[in-house]
Amino acid sequence: MSAYNFSSSQERKLSTVFEHLNETNSSLHTSRNLDIDFKSVNELNEGDKVKYEGIKNGDTQVTSGITNSFESESLRDDSKPLENEEKTENQLNRSIKSRHLLMISLGTGIGTGLLVGNGQVLAKSGPAGLVIGYGVASIMVYFIVQAAGELGICYSGLTGNYIRYPSILVDPALGFAISIIYTLQWLTVMPLQLVTAAMTIGYWTNINPNIFVAIVLVIVVLTNCFGAKGYVEAEFLCNIFKVLMMVGFVLLAILINTGAIGTDGYIGTIYWKNPGAFANGFKGVCSVFCYAAFSYGGIEVLALTAAEQENPIKAIPSACKKTVYRILFLYMLTTILIGFLVPYDSPQLMGSTSGGGSHSSPFVIAIASHGVKVVPHLINAVILISIVSVANSAFYSSTRLLLSLSEQGKIPKIFNYVDKEGRPWYCILFASLFGSIGFVASSPYKEEVFTWLLAISGLSQIFLWMSICLSHIRFRRAMIKQGKSLDEIGYKAPTGCWGSWIALSIALFSLISQFWVAIAPIGKDGKLDVLVFFQNYLAAPIVLIAYLGYKTYYKDWRLYIPSDKIDLSYGREIYVPEEQVIVESPPSSIAMNSVIITKSKE
Structure with missing residues (x-):
């Protein structure tokens, strides 16, 4: 198992989340434990929060939102929208099959x-x-x-x-x-x-x-x-x-x-x-x-x-x-x-x-x-x-x-x-x-x-x-x-x-x-x-x-943005085929990052 070097506080957060996921996964799929290798992940800050959305279709699928705006470390159920929650850029309904x-x-x-x-x-x-x-x-x-x-x-x-x-x-x-x-x-x-x-x-x-x-x-x-x-x-x-x-x-x-x-x-x-x-x-x-x-x-x-x-x-x-x-x-x-x-x-x-x-x-x-x-x-x-x-x-x-x-x-x-x-x-x-x-x-x-x-x-x-x-x-x-x-x-x-x-x-x-x-x-x-x-x-x-x-x-007369100056984190999803890991970085106007981790059936 390969991993990035995280701070002790980051390791504690990730450990808590993955323990929760393993427990949930065990209850849904007998004797199956998550084995997640991190290939790519954005740096987590001290106030970051990881939220669990669910497991479906026999695959262990985790969608995590990392944001600085939550008050507690408790996991939130995102299946129900918050009342008076303001619409943001990504809230068009996903209804196209x-x-x-x-x-x-x-x-x-x-x-x-x-x-x-x-x-x-x-x-x-x-x-x-x-x-x-x-x-x-x-x-x-x-x-x-x-x-x-x-x-x-x-x-x-x-x-x-x-x-x-x-x-x-x-x-x-x-x-x-x-x-x-x-x-x-x-x-x-x-x-x-x-x-x-x-x-x-x-x-x-x-x-x-x-x-x-x-x-x-x-x-x-x-x-x-x-x-x-x-x-x-x-x-x-x-x-x-x-x-x-x-x-x-x-x-x-x-x-x-x-x-x-x-x-x-x-x-x-x-x-x-x-x-x-x-x-x-x-x-x-x-x-x-x-x-x-x-x-x-x-x-x-x-x-x-x-x-x-x-x-x-x-x-x-x-x-x-x-x-x-x-x-x-x-x-x-x-x-x-x-x-x-x-x-x-x-x-x-x-x-x-x-x-x-x-x-x-x-x-x-x-x-x-x-x-x-x-x-x-x-x-x-x-x-x-x-x-x-x-x-x-x-x-x-x-x-x-x-x-x-x-x-x-x-x-x-x-x-x-x-x-x-x-x-x-x-x-x-x-x-x-x-x-x-x-x-x-x-x-x-x-x-x-x-x-x-x-x-x-x-x-x-x-x-x-x-x-x-x-x-x-x-x-x-x-x-x-x-x-x-x-x-x-x-x-x-x-x-x-x-x-x-x-x-x-x-x-x-x-x-x-x-x-x-x-x-x-x-x-x-x-x-x-x-x-x-x-x-x-x-x-x-x-x-x-x-x-x-x-x-x-x-007054910007550059012909193009230099290759090394292009912001590749803006709104981009990162996908690693080996472990099916997606890391999504929404626009900077929204103080949120997302990590989507999918572990396929063996």
Whole structure:
């Protein structure tokens, strides 16, 4: 048995606690004694107190809180909350189960970008350009999810964790800029989904679309009024429908393409030859990246929900590993099939140069244009469910991000209020007001509004992913520089740092490519159009202004925090696989540390 050198008072405290644990363990499991080796533990102070929470599932599990604020050495039962106990940062309810996280990782984000926006991208890039653009983006996304999973485990106790990574691990100014743009992204995604819902319903009826906008908005707000439990249960059901629809579409599309059903016989790659595989050449391919980023947006939500997961140490790694199936099947395969069944010059596509676009989903066009009846209506119905699902996810994410910004002191403290059920009411109210932008759906300029909202969402997603990669690289560098063992990481990204470097490089290339498309837009004969530039690159100046504004206000002109100065104890959980020991160090604003020690069954 190895141990740290503790003072005599510390040894007495630990001895008392472990004697109590051995007695409890003996009463629950005959003749079993605890044998705990300390691999890592924060220094205990004279007034520290260790509290025991319980033993469950046949494993001896101890959760200990070390704080200077208790009056006595007696053990406190934490199964019941203290009356009038003030809510702190970590008191969002942990109500997200593994089954929820699996469906979140598979289906969340499958909505406007993939199901509707891809029609606009196909018209600009052609089928080959669409596949190449999504293929490159898919490589980037896979590496990003692994990095987000590793950091999500390490900082699972931080609300809105991945917008806080840059502030802790890279630079506070970068963290502030990313926090602002990413929160703005999710706030704008909500009305974007409402506008898209109105477009989708337009496939059936010409009734005033604002009626449906109001209905969807009320549904989403009421769902989130039930807290995290309401959000995840709604997402679970919606994502089941989405995944089943995607599976059904793949099977049906293959049958149509091979001539087994439909009115056009064997199709094969005919649309890759006429009108062609590419539209607008290499620039068309470059135009895909921003749309692909928007389509993949939300894939990192599995890390954002860490603070409300029952068992993030098991759920997040499992979800990260399954992400590859979502990328290959739900995105790449469906993108290829869309290119086989819909020509890029189809007048029905949004953004078509032929005019008369119906704003219909390319998934619906792919089935309906080949003589298949009824099914397009079913697909359109599931697409509508998917859009509502993404609106729900956007609403949830934006409220948690607002809560995180408030906890960091970056927006008014009123947004920091969380009730006993874990609901941030003022954040919910603000997000609801922002969602009212969706009532522009009845305007004749709804497609322009769609483009503006998409401009903020797509590019800001790339900025977030870059910050996750930078944070992961700096985290690993700080661990090495400060002599920390990588065994302290609960989930080590299988792609390591090199995966983050590759993803970061692709993200930078995407930004440069999008800048080229913005200053020499497609369809403008390569001439600069200020309006089109900001429609394509609006997020970049927002990030730059926020970054420089922070630097100027705080007069902190360092480019980044040196590796040996990064505070690796801030909010981080330390996990040692050999003995399953977790040491959690909450933010310094809370005078508390936690030690979680788990001894597995033999």
